[in-house]
Amino acid sequence: MARIDLVDLAHSYGGNDAPQESFALKPVTMTWRQGGAYALLGPSGCGKTTLLNVISGIITPSRGKILFDGKDITPLSTQKRNIAQVFQFPVIYDTMTVGQNLAFPLKNRGVPQADIDRRVAEIGRLLDLEPYLNRKATRLTADAKQKISLGRGLVRNDVAAVLFDEPLTVIDPELKWQLRSKLKALHRELDLTMIYVTHDQTEALTFADTVVVMHDGRVVQSGTPAELFDKPAHTFVGYFIGSPGMNILPAEVRGREALIDGHVIALNRSYDNLPAGAKIEIGVRPEFVEVVAPAPGLLTARIERIDDLGRIRFARTRLGDAKLAARAPAGFTSADGNAGLKFDPSHVHVYADSLLVEGAA
Amino acid sequence: MDKTINQKAWFLVLPVFLVVAFSAVLPLMTVVNYSMQDTFGNNQFFWNGVGWFKELLDPSTDLGGRFLASLGRNLFFSLVILAIEVPLGIVVALSMPREGWTVAACLIILALPLLIPWNVVGTIWQIFGRPDIGLLGYVLNAIGIDYNYVSNEVDAWVTVIVMDVWHWTSLVALLCYAGLKSIPDAYYQAAQIDGASRWAVFKAIQLPKMNRVLLIAVLLRFMDSFMIYTEPFVVTGGGPGNSTTFVSIELVKIALGQFDLGKAAALSLVYNLIILIVCWIFYTVMTNAGVERKVQAASEPAAEPKPSAALKPVTALKPKEGVA
Numbered sequence: 001m002a003r004i005d006l007v008d009l010a011h012s013y014g015g016n017d018a019p020q021e022s023f024a025l026k027p028v029t030m031t032w033r034q035g036g037a038y039a040l041l042g043p044s045g046c047g048k049t050t051l052l053n054v055i056s057g058i059i060t061p062s063r064g065k066i067l068f069d070g071k072d073i074t075p076l077s078t079q080k081r082n083i084a085q086v087f088q089f090p091v092i093y094d095t096m097t098v099g100q101n102l103a104f105p106l107k108n109r110g111v112p113q114a115d116i117d118r119r120v121a122e123i124g125r126l127l128d129l130e131p132y133l134n135r136k137a138t139r140l141t142a143d144a145k146q147k148i149s150l151g152r153g154l155v156r157n158d159v160a161a162v163l164f165d166e167p168l169t170v171i172d173p174e175l176k177w178q179l180r181s182k183l184k185a186l187h188r189e190l191d192l193t194m195i196y197v198t199h200d201q202t203e204a205l206t207f208a209d210t211v212v213v214m215h216d217g218r219v220v221q222s223g224t225p226a227e228l229f230d231k232p233a234h235t236f237v238g239y240f241i242g243s244p245g246m247n248i249l250p251a252e253v254r255g256r257e258a259l260i261d262g263h264v265i266a267l268n269r270s271y272d273n274l275p276a277g278a279k280i281e282i283g284v285r286p287e288f289v290e291v292v293a294p295a296p297g298l299l300t301a302r303i304e305r306i307d308d309l310g311r312i313r314f315a316r317t318r319l320g321d322a323k324l325a326a327r328a329p330a331g332f333t334s335a336d337g338n339a340g341l342k343f344d345p346s347h348v349h350v351y352a353d354s355l356l357v358e359g360a361a
Numbered sequence: 362m363d364k365t366i367n368q369k370a371w372f373l374v375l376p377v378f379l380v381v382a383f384s385a386v387l388p389l390m391t392v393v394n395y396s397m398q399d400t401f402g403n404n405q406f407f408w409n410g411v412g413w414f415k416e417l418l419d420p421s422t423d424l425g426g427r428f429l430a431s432l433g434r435n436l437f438f439s440l441v442i443l444a445i446e447v448p449l450g451i452v453v454a455l456s457m458p459r460e461g462w463t464v465a466a467c468l469i470i471l472a473l474p475l476l477i478p479w480n481v482v483g484t485i486w487q488i489f490g491r492p493d494i495g496l497l498g499y500v501l502n503a504i505g506i507d508y509n510y511v512s513n514e515v516d517a518w519v520t521v522i523v524m525d526v527w528h529w530t531s532l533v534a535l536l537c538y539a540g541l542k543s544i545p546d547a548y549y550q551a552a553q554i555d556g557a558s559r560w561a562v563f564k565a566i567q568l569p570k571m572n573r574v575l576l577i578a579v580l581l582r583f584m585d586s587f588m589i590y591t592e593p594f595v596v597t598g599g600g601p602g603n604s605t606t607f608v609s610i611e612l613v614k615i616a617l618g619q620f621d622l623g624k625a626a627a628l629s630l631v632y633n634l635i636i637l638i639v640c641w642i643f644y645t646v647m648t649n650a651g652v653e654r655k656v657q658a659a660s661e662p663a664a665e666p667k668p669s670a671a672l673k674p675v676t677a678l679k680p681k682e683g684v685a
Contacts, residue, residue, distance in 0.1 A: 058550050078553040091551040093565040104565065105555040152555055 002160035004032040009064030039208035047217040082160040084153020090145030099133035161193040269359025278352040286325035288347035291339040298340030395626035413627035450533025483595025514604040540574035
């Protein structure tokens with residue numbers, strides 16, 4: 001049970017003197033509150049596993065500090081931190097039974113046998129592993145093995161946080177959902193801080209109440225799934241979250257208007273003090289752009305195809321060199337392949353050098 | 362399954378059949394032929410039936426006594442070198458670096474003894490151990506240890522065993538190292554998180570993951586040491602007395618020294634049989650160890666928690682790994 005603070009934490013596999021651009025994890029300061037369900041989301045190689053391993057102590061950070069409940073634990077070894085970690089591939093001690101696997105961390109810490117038996121039974125029940133406690137662990141399926149790995153973490157009653165490193169990679173799709181619900185239920189029941197690393201946005205958004213998006217070694221945004229969807233703080237978040245991702249279009253922004261190809265798009269807020277020389281773009285989710293029949297005053301795009309996702313249809317269009325996805329209302333067809341674009345002003349965001357700019361009301 | 366049936370394909374097997382027949386089967390039959398007869402040279406043969414075999418297995422006869430004594434020495438030798446080389450090989454493998462240029466350096470140094478021909482190894486140790494000019498023998502005697510492998514049985518045994526350990530521990534170490542390298546890092550990290558001690562990591566992760574290569578190492582080392590000839594022959598010539606005369610040395614003495622073709626043939630057949638049986642036992646044990654796991658995994662799917670219908674046939678059909 002602990003709050004985890006990261007203070008100016010950074011890591012470079014090339015050592016502290018390497019140029020900061022090459023850092024696997026660029027300096028980050030943030031707080032993981034006690035009992036939160038976090039997802040660490042980002043593409044492969046963005047530094048999320050590095051961050052996780054730094055927290056669990058497998059990697060010693062090049063700089064910065066990690067605090068558990070305000071206490072600096074940076075120099076402590078993994079054994080001394082109260083951390084449990086579940087890895088991408090199930091780690092099972094082959095020669096042991098399921099029960100012995102669960103008892104292993106307690107045995108190593110010299111817990112009395114009676115307490116071990118009690119905790120193992122308890123965790124076995126919690127994870128639905130009870131019938132298999134006396135069975136060799138090697139013969140179980142991948143999802144049962146992942147549950148054992150998780151159980152080895154939960155069996156210790158001093159655990160401050162459970163870290164998951166893409167734990168569902170080797171699990172069958174239909175079992176993924178079950179195991180994820182199990183994790184959610186455990187989180188509610190046990191009041192543990194859970195940090196879940198994944199590159200799958202569905203997994204992240206369904207598991208976590210706070211999603212931390214990483215890109216190129218940086219934490220670019222941390223917020224609820226709704227915040228990430230409605231107000232991406234970085235063009236990468238807009239592009240990475242949502243399917244299809246956010247449309248990012250280069251534009252000229254003056255006051256309450258954005259200009260694309262000489263066409264005016266209304267904005268909800270006023271942007272008068274944009275940094276000079278910055279690359280200005282507007283971002284809008286496909287859900288908030290509609291293709292309609294071409295009309296004067298509307299930006300015109302060429303429709304390349306229409307994807308029917310069942311509950312919604314998206315038109316894939318081309319605007320000069322840029323691509324843009326937009327919602328196609330029921331019954332929409334285009335005779336000549338051209339369509340007008342109608343933007344919802346309250347959901348058009350302005351980005352300067354990829355970072356969200358808050359306009360004035 | 363529509364399999365094309367083409368009897369002409371047998372012609373493709375024919376060359377191999379002929380080669381094996383002339384290189385293995387026919388010579389073996391010659392040996393069987395000799396083992397049933399006695400000869401006094403001059404190409405005169407007399408029928409002896411199973412007489413040699415009876416004599417061979419009867420310790421009260423000269424032949425039987427020599428055979429059984431050398432067999433006992435041979436088994437003892439194999440046992441001792443296994444008891445030393447396997448644990449030592451594991452320790453060496455565990456203390457090898459896991460990455461960096463030192464890995465290559467270690468591998469080269471370890472591989473060196475394996476590359477030296479048997480008789481050269483024997484010669485090296487024969488000279489190394491000589492009390493008059495050998496570094497080892499001279500130094501030992503100089504510091505007051507009376508060491509002479511030519512006259513003292515214990516010294517001869519120690520020399521032969523140390524030589525074998527020097528020559529072959531590398532093989533066990535390299536096999537174990539390969540087994541260790543195949544363990545994913547996550548296992549070590551998980552063990553760290555579980556607070557495992559060094560000993561617990563060895564017992565729970567490293568040893569179980571190495572058991573397959575260890576089995577191979579034990580098999581190879583047993584067979585090799587059971588057939589050992591050149592090195593002890595070069596160093597001690599089987600002496601002092603008969604103290605380091607192993608089965609193969611005895612066999613050569615009878616066959617080429619005394620030219621008792623019948624006795625030698627009978628001995629070599631029994632020797633061959635023992636090796637075949639041991640090979641078969643090892644092979645069966647190894648194959649079963651692999652199959653058992655697969656069969657149990659396939660036959661108990663209903664008992665597994667939430668088995669996946671999509672996965673089952675795949676696991677059942679997976680080819681056996683590492684049988685050969």
